[in-house]
Amino acid sequence: MFTAGEHVYGEKPLATTAAGARAVLAAADAAGVAHGLCAGHGPGHGVQSARTVLDAGRIGTPVAVTAFMVTPGHERWRLVPEFSYRPGGGPLSDMGPYYLTAPVTLLGPVRTVVGMASTSRPVRPVGSGPRAGAGLPVEVATHVTGVLKHEGGRCPRW
Numbered sequence: 001m002f003t004a005g006e007h008v009y010g011e012k013p014l015a016t017t018a019a020g021a022r023a024v025l026a027a028a029d030a031a032g033v034a035h036g037l038c039a040g041h042g043p044g045h046g047v048q049s050a051r052t053v054l055d056a057g058r059i060g061t062p063v064a065v066t067a068f069m070v071t072p073g074h075e076r077w078r079l080v081p082e083f084s085y086r087p088g089g090g091p092l093s094d095m096g097p098y099y100l101t102a103p104v105t106l107l108g109p110v111r112t113v114v115g116m117a118s119t120s121r122p123v124r125p126v127g128s129g130p131r132a133g134a135g136l137p138v139e140v141a142t143h144v145t146g147v148l149k150h151e152g153g154r155c156p157r158w
Contacts, residue, residue, distance in 0.1 A: 002031035009036045012097060016088050038101070047102050054106060065103040069095050075136050076127035082136065085124065090140035092117070100148075107150040115146030
């Protein structure tokens with residue numbers, strides 16, 4: 001890991017466990033390189049518009065943010081959807097960073113998280129391609145819900 005001596009920037013989770021993340025950071029430190037992460041949609045137009053409204057005080061103090069990803073699943077259109085339903089994948093690891101970037105950007109760091117997760121269907125049918133109709137085993141949570149308590153104040157401008 002990091003044997004090319006290059007700095008690394010990514011937009012997906014650093015690892016799927018805290019121990020895994022510590023190992024990645026230790027390897028980067030040992031190689032003398034930096035490793036950074038940020039979901040790619042953070043500084044987009046919608047978040048910047050919200051930042052302008054918040055900074056102008058037009059809505060007062062925000063007390064809550066709601067975000068939803070509503071889709072029947074990647075198995076409907078991806079020709080090889082297995083990653084989406086194996087450990088390391090799933091909606092939280094794959095799409096969660098994008099949905100968490102905006103509230104953290106606008107309301108600041110998260111101090112407490114309360115969450116629940118479930119797997120709604122243990123097998124999903126592949127929806128397209130030569131394997132259409134084949135059963136796809138689900139090994140990860142596919143419904144994740146949570147409440148985030150932010151530290152207080154908002155993050156500064158970009």
